[in-house]
Amino acid sequence: MSAASLADPDGAPPPAEQLPPITAMSIAALALVIIGGIYLASHLPASVPLGLPLALLAAAGLLFVGSAIWLSRVPTFAWHTFFVVFGWALLAYVVIAGMLEYIFLYDGTSGGALVVLSLSLLVYALVIPLLLAFSVARYQPPDRSPGG
Amino acid sequence: MASITQDVAVAAAPARTSAPPRPPASIVPLAGLPIAGVAIVGLIIAVATNSLWALTFFHIAGGGLWTGIDLFVGLIIGPILGSMSIPARVEFSARFMPKMLVIMPTLVICTLASGWQLARYLGTIESASPVHGWVVASFVIVGVMAIIALGLLEPANLAVLFELRKPQPNGELIGRLMKVFVYTAGITGAMQVATLIVMTKIGTG
Numbered sequence: 001m002s003a004a005s006l007a008d009p010d011g012a013p014p015p016a017e018q019l020p021p022i023t024a025m026s027i028a029a030l031a032l033v034i035i036g037g038i039y040l041a042s043h044l045p046a047s048v049p050l051g052l053p054l055a056l057l058a059a060a061g062l063l064f065v066g067s068a069i070w071l072s073r074v075p076t077f078a079w080h081t082f083f084v085v086f087g088w089a090l091l092a093y094v095v096i097a098g099m100l101e102y103i104f105l106y107d108g109t110s111g112g113a114l115v116v117l118s119l120s121l122l123v124y125a126l127v128i129p130l131l132l133a134f135s136v137a138r139y140q141p142p143d144r145s146p147g148g
Numbered sequence: 149m150a151s152i153t154q155d156v157a158v159a160a161a162p163a164r165t166s167a168p169p170r171p172p173a174s175i176v177p178l179a180g181l182p183i184a185g186v187a188i189v190g191l192i193i194a195v196a197t198n199s200l201w202a203l204t205f206f207h208i209a210g211g212g213l214w215t216g217i218d219l220f221v222g223l224i225i226g227p228i229l230g231s232m233s234i235p236a237r238v239e240f241s242a243r244f245m246p247k248m249l250v251i252m253p254t255l256v257i258c259t260l261a262s263g264w265q266l267a268r269y270l271g272t273i274e275s276a277s278p279v280h281g282w283v284v285a286s287f288v289i290v291g292v293m294a295i296i297a298l299g300l301l302e303p304a305n306l307a308v309l310f311e312l313r314k315p316q317p318n319g320e321l322i323g324r325l326m327k328v329f330v331y332t333a334g335i336t337g338a339m340q341v342a343t344l345i346v347m348t349k350i351g352t353g
Contacts, residue, residue, distance in 0.1 A: 027299035034291045042284045045268070046275060085306070088176070096257050099188065103261050106195060107268055128298050135303030136310045139321060 013139050014077060020070040026131035029063035032056045033120045033127070040117055048113045057120050064127050071134065078140035082133045089129035097125035175309050180250040191258050195265050203269060206262035211347065214255040215340045222337060242312055245305055252297075260290065272350060282350045289346065293339045296332050304328045 036056035040048050071077075104117055194202035229237050263286075267273040272283050304325045311317050311325075 023303070027295065030299050031295050034294055038284075038287045038291050041264070041273075041287055043275070044273065081310070092253065095188070096253065099191070099257055099261050102192070103195060103264055107265075128302075131299065132303055132306055135307045139307055139311060139318075 012141065014074070014142060016138075019074060019138055020067070022067050022071055022134045023131065025063045025067045025070075026127050026134070029060040029067070029123060029127045030131070032060040032063070033124050036060070037117070037120055037124075040113060040120075044109060044113065045107070050112045050116055053116050053120070057116055057123065060120070060123050060127070064123055064130065067127075067130060071130075076142040078137040079143050081140045082137035085136045086129045086133035089132045090125065093125040093128050097121040175246055175306070175313075176249050177246050180247065184250055184254040187254050187258055191261055194262060198265070198269065200266075200269060203262045203266045206258045207266050210255045210259035210262065211343070214252070214259055215343055217251070217255070218336060218340050222333060238312075242309075245309060249302075249305070249309075256297075279350045279353060282346050286343070286346045286350070289339050289342050293336065296336060296339075300328045300332055 033056070036053040039056075040053050043049075101118060101121055104114060109117065190202075191206055194206050229240060232240070264273075267283055271277055272279050274280065277283070308322050308325050311322055
């Protein structure tokens with residue numbers, strides 16, 4: 001199905017007040033992951049107390065999942081544009097996160113620190129595409145409903 | 149970057165009626181991807197071989213270009229753009245901003261990955277290192293820049309590029325999106341200057 005067939009040329013983007021606060025939630029999730037990453041990196045290669053980074057990671061994960069669920073309930077949205085941007089951004093940030101994961105594996109990071117770092121990179125690689133895709137799609141004409 | 153984006157914002161309103169030049173069909177310049185790919189492969193080889201020269205090259209070259217481009221665009225290109233005609237500003241920005249979507253993430257990942265590995269190689273990542281505090285300071289600086297770049301600037305940049313592709317771009321929307329560049333320009337500039345101070349401090353012990 002092409003974008004042209006889905007897009008409503010006369011449709012206006014949904015008003016901002018009808019959209020969930022995906023931008024704020026995504027930036028918050030990104031900030032939490034980065035703070036956790038800095039905390040871990042500043043302790044490596046020595047052993048790292050994992051309580052704080054785990055709490056930050058859990059909060060970031062909840063924000064991401066919450067954003068995704070909340071956004072999925074928006075009735076009219078430029079979903080085609082959203083998924084196109086999300087897909088390409090995901091490809092780019094999987095490469096970037098993969099590079100960072102490779103570095104940590106290469107350096108022998110292991111155990112709980114590696115698990116938390118890997119999950120943090122996963123959230124990082126998912127939340128940025130979500131943010132980018134939402135930021136673009138929110139200003140695009142919404143797709144027609146399937147029956148439309 | 150702030151000046152450029154301010155200029156685009158100013159230019160975008162009349163662009164509604166004057167059919168400005170648009171970004172190419174592909175938002176990301178595909179011809180640049182192989183070059184970025186070569187840089188990433190080179191980075192992987194540098195890490196895998198643990199070559200001090202290669203790691204230093206990627207960190208210094210990548211970081212120097214990253215900081216230099218940020219400051220040069222903000223302090224030099226921006227004011228020049230401000231003195232150009234409105235169609236020229238839009239035409240320049242429509243071609244310039246997509247390229248930045250490939251250049252900047254590539255420079256950032258090359259700088260960060262090689263920098264981390266270099267710190268491991270030189271031992272400055274160890275808490276016993278006399279410059280460990282400066283290394284942690286560099287993490288914080290990069291963290292702040294990452295939140296601004298990934299959370300605010302890149303989404304606005306992409307949204308503007310998509311808006312410019314519409315038959316009738318919404319100048320008011322573009323102007324609103326571009327305000328984020330103005331708000332964050334001071335922080336980004338300060339972080340880049342702080343980067344120069346921290347890195348030269350680490351380099352000289």
